Amino acid sequence: MPLGSGAANCPRHKDTARRTLKVIHAHASAVSDFIKDGMMGMAKAHPAPAKAREPARIAHAFLGKGDGVKTCPVTGEPVDKTIKSEINGRTVYFCCASCKAIVRKNPGLYLKRNSP
Secondary structure, X not given: OOHHHOHHHOHHHHHHHHHHHHHHHHHHXXXXXXXXXXXXXXXXXXXXXXXXXXXXXXXXXXXXXXXXXXXXXXXXXXXXXXXXXXXXXXXXEEOOHHHHHHHHHOHHXXXXXXXX
16 A cells, blocks of 8 residues: 555554564565575574473572461461471471461471471
8 A cells, every 4th residue: 555545544554564564574584594695504404492491490598487386487477376287296386377388388498407
């Protein structure tokens, strides 16, 4: 469409024109590379994108904020003596059931090992 036809002001046509222009530029770049490299450029290795790697296992720092006797190991708040759990051979108290679930899932992050 000629520029004066109103297409330049239409948001729908503007978006289509931008996408078309991007495709034309990408094609021109590929043709330029082919002309520059010649047929040998076709023989170049074109590796596939690497597969997503598994996330590295991160050594988490100790997150405990309380002793599990008077203060909650997760929040450091005073404990509720009715919310407790036996973990690593000792009774640990918590401020709430959510904190109990968190520590049971990964006690090493919140509880220090007992000293012999």
